[in-house]
Amino acid sequence: MRAAVCYLLLIICLPATAQIYQYTDAQGNPAYSDQPPSDTRSQAIAPTPTHAIPGPTRLPLPTPPAAARPRTVVAQPYEVLQVSGLPRDGALRANNGSFSVQVLLQPNLQGPHRLRLLLDDQPYGQPGTALELHLENIDRGEHRLAVQVLDGEHVVQQSPSTTFHLLRVHRP
Known part of the structure; x- marks a missing residue:
């Protein structure tokens, strides 16, 4: 077989x-x-080799059971945590659906912490330490973008969501 x-x-x-x-x-x-x-x-x-760029991978956000969630309030380790680089009017033109955003963070990212984007409340890409994050092939329309600070799999802090409209050429 x-x-x-x-x-x-x-x-x-x-x-x-x-x-x-x-x-x-x-x-x-x-x-x-x-x-x-x-x-x-x-x-x-001889034909030249083609170059393929893999698309982004959306990872499911693990939700711990209610009994496992801590009930104590922990102080936020970062005074400033927000997504920047989106237009003030909320409309972003990216005809191929690809663009970059920056993360404003104060104080600097602490040793074990990693940053991860949330696109429409779903994890986008792999966690990392870069303060400039790239999104690729995003569909046109309204989206929400936020950033999380992770310590392993634990969410330490999350920025407020920023709503924006992605404008891109639609070709049937």
Whole structure:
């Protein structure tokens, strides 16, 4: 069974590995084909590799059971924690859906703490220490953005949500 699946995948992938030939047509223009022309001289060329950028991964936000949540109020370790870099009127134009935001943080990020974005109340990307965070391929429309300070999996502090409207070209 496994061998049959491997052969099937190999057969499917064969057209993707076809050779490409370059030649000059009758009008003197460069032309390309997957078959070498019989009447003119052609040169086999190697295709350049394509570059793929993986899309963002939204991680589910773990919700501890009510009994496991601490009931004590802990002082906020950061006096300033907010997302900046969004327009004041709330409308952001990013035709490809990609843009960056900055995190205003005072005092500086403490040793074990990491920052994580929340896009529409869902974790966005992996936690890190960078104060400039990049979002990619976000759908147009209204969104909420906030940032969390994490200590391992524990949320130490969260900024207020900022609402913005993403304007981007819609191509059906």
